[in-house]
Amino acid sequence: MKKVIVFIVLVLSFTVGVAQVQPQRNTDRTPRAAQNRKLPADQAKNQADQIVIQDYKIITLDRDTTFLDTTLSVKKEYKYNYLRKDNFELLPFSNLGQTYNSLALASPSDNFYPGLGARAKHFNYMEVEDINYYHVPTPMTDLFFKTTMEQGQLLDAFITLNTSRQFNMAIAYKGLRSLGKYQHILASTGNFRFITSYASKDKRYNLRMHFTSQDILNEENGGIANRDQFESGNPEFVDRSRMDVNFENAENFLLGKRYFLDQEYVIVENKENNPDHSFTLGHRLNYETKYYEFRQDSQDSYFGEAFQSSGLNDRARLKSFSNQIRLDYKSRLLGNITVSNSVYAYNYYFNSIVVTQDQTIPNQMKGEDYSYGAEWTKKIGGFYLNAEVGASVYGDLGGNLFKGSAGYVFDNENEIAATIKSVSASPDFNFLLYQSDYKDYNWDNRSDFNTEKNKSLSVDFKTKRFGSLNASYSVIDDYTYFYQEPATVDETFQVKPLQYQNTINYLKVKYTKDLKFGKFGLYNTVMYQEVAQDDEVLNVPQLVTxxxxxxxxxxxxxxxxxxxxxxxxxxxxYKANAYSPLLGEFYVQDQEQxxxxxxxxxxxxxxxxxxxxxxxxxxxxxxxxxxxxxxxxxxxxxxxxxxxxxxxxxxx
Structure with missing residues (x-):
C-alpha cells in the first residue's frame, strides 16, 4: 500500500513539475508536435498554431467521424477498464481478463448469421465494428496502462500516422497477464491490430483494411468448492489462494484471425455540373478463422463421464468468408439509397465423428448462404430517417433483418430518436452442433432448432438539461439458451442447449443525468427491467443503479x-446465469440468487x-x-x- 502511494506521489510531482516549467496553453486544442520538425522558427510556430485536437479524426466502420478526446471526466473514469468502455450492464469476475456476467440483455446484432459460440469468451474480442480508422496531421500515440490483480500488467499501445494526406496506417496491441487471487485463474490475452486506409486525391476511390490476431487464454477452476470458507469471513481464507476450488487442471482458449477489406469507387461524381446525383460502387470482404478449445489434463466428475481418462481436448473451429457488392445512389431529393448482394460461406467443424448410444454426431456444418439488402437514409433539416432490410434468399441458415428509425436533432446537445427493429437469426453454431470428450456434451440440433426472432421498439431522448433516457421493449420468440439439467444438479454439471417455445416480453428503461453543484457533481445512471415469461429462462435484476x-x-x-x-x-x-468453463458459456440455473x-x-x-x-x-x-x-x-x-x-x- 505504501509503495503504491509513494509511486503515485512521485509521478504526480514529476508531471506537475514539468508542467510548471513548460506550461502549455490550450491543452486540448493545440498539440505542440509540429514544433519539433526542422522548420524555420516562424513557419514551425504557424504550423503548430494551425493544428488543433479536432484534426486528429477517428472514423468508425459506418463512417461516423469524431476526434481525439484528451479531457478528464466521470465518463472517462467509467471507461478506464479492461474493455475500455462503460461496463455498467456487466458484472466482472474476480480476476482481470476473466469473463463478465450480464446485468441486462444486449440488443440483437444487425448481423443475422450465427457465430462460433463460446460467448463468455468474446467480451474482449474485437469485432469488425470495434475497429476504428484514423486521419491525423502528425503521428499520434495512445498508451493505456493499468495494474492487475496479481503478478501482471495490462497495456494497450497504439500509434497512428499519415504518410500523406491520402494514406493512413495504425498499429496497436493490447496485452494482459494477471495471475489472480484464487488458485488456477490465470488470464493471458492479446489483441493485435493493423489498420490502414487510403483515399485518392480526387476522393473518388477509398480503401480501408485491417488485420487482427486475438488470443484469450484462461485457466479455469470451476469456482470455489467450499462456500463457507468465503462467506464466513474466516481470517485464514482472507488469502484467497488458500481456498478450495473445484479443479486445478483445466483451461480454455479462444484464437481468432481476421482479414477485412472495404473499398468503394465513385462512378458518377457529384460535381457542379451535376449537383444532384452520384453513384458509388462498393465492395466489402471479410475472412475470419476462429477456434475455441477446452483442455483438461484428466477427467473430472464435475462434468460427468468422459470417453478417456486423461488428455481431454475439445476444439470447435469456424472458418467464415463474407463477400458483399453494393451500389450507392445519392440524390438531393431522394436521399441516400444503397442496395447490396452478399454471399456468406462457412465451415464449422471438428476433427472426429462421435457415436453415442442415442445418435451419431457429425463433425461438420459447411455451406453458403446468399442474401440481399437495401438501405435508405434521408435528412430534412433537423429530421433524419433511416430504413434497412436484409434477407437470406438461399442457404440453410435463413435469417432476415428489418430496421427503421427516425429522429430529430434540436442542436448539439438535444436529440430524440425512435427505432423499430425485427431480427430473425440462426442460433450460434455451438447450439446446433457440438462435440466433447465428455459424453454429456455432444449434440446435434440442426433439424430441431428454429431461427431466434426478436422484435423491438426503442426510444432515445438526450438533453443537456434533463439528462438522457433510453427505453426499449422487446418481444422474443424461439429464445435459445443453455440450461443445467435438474436431475443432475447435485451430482454433475451437465449443461445442454434448449430453445424456448413460448414468447418472452422484455422491458428496459435506463436514465442518465449528471447534476452539477459548483465544483461538485453527482452522476447518476439507473436502469429498470421487467421480464414477462411463463418460465424463468431470461433472468435479469429488476433494478441496477x-x-x-x-x-x-x-x-x-x-x-x-x-x-x-x-x-x-x-x-x-436475481437468479443470475451460471458459468460453464467447458463451453465458455453462461447457462440458466434456478437454484441460487x-x-x-x-x-x-x-x-x-x-x-x-x-x-x-x-x-x-x-x-x-x-x-x-x-x-x-x-x-x-x-x-x-x-x-x-x-x-x-x-x-x-x-x-x-
Missing amino acids: RNTFYFSDHVFKKAMFLQTGITFKYFTE IGNFPMLDFFINAKVRQTRIYLKAEHFNSSFSGYNFYSAPDYPYRDFIIRFGLVWNFFS
Missing part, C-alpha cells in the same frame, strides 16, 4: 486538473497536459459489508484492491 459523487477543480496554478469521488453500484437479487450487495469505489484522477492518471480503491467496503458478493454462482466478486495506471497521448 450507479451513482458517482465527485469533486473537480484545477490545482497547482491550473497545471493539473483533479477529479476525485466515490462511486456506488448496486443491483437487486445473487445481488443485493453494495459496491463502493474511491478514485483520484488527474490530468496533466495529455496525460490522465488514475488511482482507484475498488470495492473498499468488501470487508465490512458481508462476504455475500458473487459474480455468478460459485464465483465471488472482487475483494478490496488498489489499482492505478494512466492514459498518455503524445504527438510527434
